[in-house]
Amino acid sequence: MPSNQPNVSRETSANGGTDGFADTPIAAAAARASEILTPGGTPPLPRPASTRIITVANQKGGVGKTTTAVNLAAALAIHGLRVLVVDLDPQGNASTALGIDHRRPDISSVYELLLGEATLDGAAQQSPAHESLWCVPATLDLAGAEIELVSLVARENRLKNALNAEALARHGFDYVFIDCPPSLGLLTVNAMVxxxxxxxxxxxxYYALEGVGQLLRNIELVQAHLNPDLHVSTVLLTMYDGRTKLADQVAEEVRRHFGEKVLKTIVPRSVKVSEAPGFGMTIIDYDPGSRGAMSYVDAAREFAIAGAATDGAAR
Structure with a gap:
């Protein structure tokens, strides 16, 4: 693959494609799955100096927010890093993808966390996908949370207070991904704070950048009034279809606008990625040999290494 082409996935074969069935698609998928599920053959990912808390946001629906949050989290977890996903979307799709039964009546969720009725210790649930992967699930109660938050003191800081450094340190989390709803309401503001x-x-x-301008303006407002440390660190291109010229044009436009913040890895459009949540799984577990899984593993590695480089430069 030429160096100027997007890094969509790594097509490898089990035996270099030289004998028997080694060069078949099934053998290639098996080799890729083995590489993902036994990452000992690749250099370990750097552990951040302190917990990185990342809000995954875009008020436009259907762009891959939840898919990105859960699959990046899973990809980092299989490399031994401890990761928490906070499901801040009332639909609870991130909870479903991580195998958490968020419909149980007795479960503590992000709703109770925001209202101060539960702590992180009580609300965080371990995902069956991996021992290092955790989730604070969302329930339908979260749909009314924005109305209830309006009357609370320091309403924009409720999630920040719950995710305090002491609570995160007790669990040893390296990364926290906050999956936002497709809106710019009070829940998303809490995530940004x-x-x-x-x-x-x-x-x-088409319309890839439509609405991103408003998101950037909201980020600037939060920076100015609530959280001066907030910044856009990463942009990930998703749903790439290499058969269309439009996809390349959009990718080029996004890179021109955001520069080095755009990861080189691009996530392809994939039926497998869409199917995985229906089985309560991430793509890493559902089909580890797929191009979608490989892309998210590549994106997670790039994301972790870029963060370590930034952290080192800051220090």
Whole structure:
């Protein structure tokens, strides 16, 4: 693959494609799955000096926010890093993808966390996908949370207070991903106040940048009034279809606008990625040999290494 082409996935074969069935698609998928599920053959990912809290936001629906949050989290977890996903979307899709039964009546959720009725210790649930992967699930109660938050003191800081350094340190979390709803309401503001970084997934389709301008303006407002440390650290291109010229044009436009913040890895459009949540799984567990899984593993590695370089430069 030429160096100027997007890093969509790594097509490898089990035996270099030299004998028997080694060069078949099934063998290639098996080799990729083995590489993902046994990452000992690759250099370990750097552990951040302190917990990185990342808000995954884009008020435009269907751009891959939840998919990006859960799959990046899973990809980092299989490398031994401890990761928490905070499901701040009332639909609870991130909870479902991580195998958390968020419909149980007795479960503590992000709703109770925001209202101060539960702590992180009580609300965080371990995902069956991996021992290092945790989730604070969302329930339908969260749909009314924005109305209830309006009357509370320091309403914009509720999530930040719940995700305090002491609570995160007790669990040893290296990363916290906050999956936002497709809106710019009080829940998303809470996410931005709690985080230092914003990760914006942008689909490689028409109108890709529509609405991103408003998101950036809201980030600037939060910076000015509530969280001066907040910044856009990462942009991930999703739903890339290499058969269309439009996808390349959109990718080029996004890179021109955001520069080095855009990861080189691009996530392809994939049926497998869409299917995985229906089975309560991330793409890493559902089909580890797929191009979608490989892309998210590559994106997670790039994301972790870029963060370590930034952290080192800051120090």
């Amino acid at each position: 709690a985080a230092k970084e914003v990760l914006i997934p942008i689909q490689c389709e």
